Amino acid sequence: MLLNVNNLSVSFGGVHALNLDHFSLRDKELRVIIGPNGAGKSTFLDIICGKTKADKGEITFNGKSILGKTEVQIAEAGIGRKFQKPSVFPGLSVYDNLLLAAKMKKDIFSSLFFKSTPALADRIHSVAVKLSLTNVMYKLAGDLSHGQKQWLEIAIVVLQDPTLMLIDEPAAGMSDEETEKTGALLLELSKAHSIIVIEHDMKFVEQIANELVTVLVRGKRLMEGTFAEVKNDQRVIDCYLGRTNAQLETL
């Protein structure tokens, strides 16, 4: 197993945001995590990438514990994160965004005396082609549309060449066409990387969930199974629809 999580818990001001008994991910697996708002999906990714500190539990990545490591150490270990709200460098051109992301030595002196190589330019170009960014290479990232920013952030993560990609709501704010393209891209990426995707859009989940889907509810793992199993599970339906129905009934 590439990623192993046991008894992970974190609470914010007494509220249990996450209380995960077990979670594991194979190498080159694409896993989708779904769940209603406040289920702790983003919090889970935050803990893996070092943004949030867990109260207790253990996470091993490639056999090594990554709990308590800094963001940089975790990124160096091979975990890349795409956030829910696109997080790019708005004041830099798209090309520079990609250049900074590309896997290379990242200490001060390497950066100061950095010279671009044709191989690197090719690599950046090929990722840009995949994410339809070639037309906007010299635009400021801050001037891109929301969908383009989403793609740019995915491109940033891809260029880091991580073993594990944590992708938070990639299809949010995208048109149907863009969503489908994103799905196809994630499927292609999953041939070479392990990926965890958080998503709300069920059509999109159906497109990419060839393997397991994990359902989180109120910080706990409700179930894990194929998309068909999850879709027809009464508990899942209840937690997505039940409460609304219950409210309707009381009316």
Added chain:
Amino acid sequence: MKTNNNTLLYILFIAVFAILLPAGYLSGLLSVNTISVWGRYFCFAIAALGIDLIWGYTGILSMCQAFFFCLGSYGIAMHLLLKKTATAGAVLPDFMAWNKIETLPFFWQPFQSFGWSLALCLLIPAVFAFIVGFVLFRSRIKGVYMAIITQALTLAMWLIFLRNETNLGGTNGLTDFSTILGFPLSSSSVKLGLYMISFVILCGAYFCCYKITHSKFGKVLQAIRDSESRVSYTAYKVVDYKLAVFVVAALLAAAGGMLYLPQTGIITPGRMDVKASVEMVMWVALGGRGNLKGAVIGALLVNFLYSICTSLFPDSWLFILGFLFVITVLYFDKGFMGLIDSIKQRFSATRFKTPQTTH
């Protein structure tokens, strides 16, 4: 097109300050004081470059650049004072004798030698910046807290330097120097020489900063300004980068201070009080932050304005500066350079009737 504009600007800058001004002096049109005044402005501009690097590019508002500037000035002042005392045949500088000090304090000793003084003037601010930066950046202090802490630090240092017990001249500071490396400071040719040295160092500092901001290192700095967390998740050690740029900014401020001293002939703690440290940031804000040309032009322009205003309406300088600052913050947040850019854009828009995108 853009590079042409830049080259033109550089040539104009060098022509005015390296040829026109000295020629004006040599032909008797300008007094040597004017030359010296501009030489001092160059020193401010060098410090402003550092502020632009750390604030304009990296987004860290450091209010202790005035303190680093003073460290450079004080170091050179100590050396010049010791030299003067030695030539006069005394053991201690006058103010120490008045304070009934009997032996030269230990930290004055290395400043007997010019080489050591130069080295220490740069080394002390660098080490100081490294330690302060290390503590602040590691505890992830940023934004307004960073500004408040660095300002408080400058204030604390100001209070320490004010005390007679610090043996740095107290409120009166250090003054009354006679020679530098044997050349009399009062001579016009030495003043012209210092002016030229300041100018050359300003150009050198500009060139270095230009190289830094156009390297990948510079892009990382801007990335830190835009989205620090993304930089971390992209595996850059943000603390290292912030520390490096903080030390470079401190060095630039100190270098400015070192050149400033022999041209003014006095350094007092007033150079690093709250007003002075805010003013230094204002040069960059008014000139245009995140733009090296803006920092230089801002420092030169504001100080030039200062000398005009203080002679015309001596009491209202702070009001004028405050007014300028408010206008800049409200209407052109990219400062003077941003204003020029937008005028240029509008001009070309009306001339070529090209639609302009606004954001």
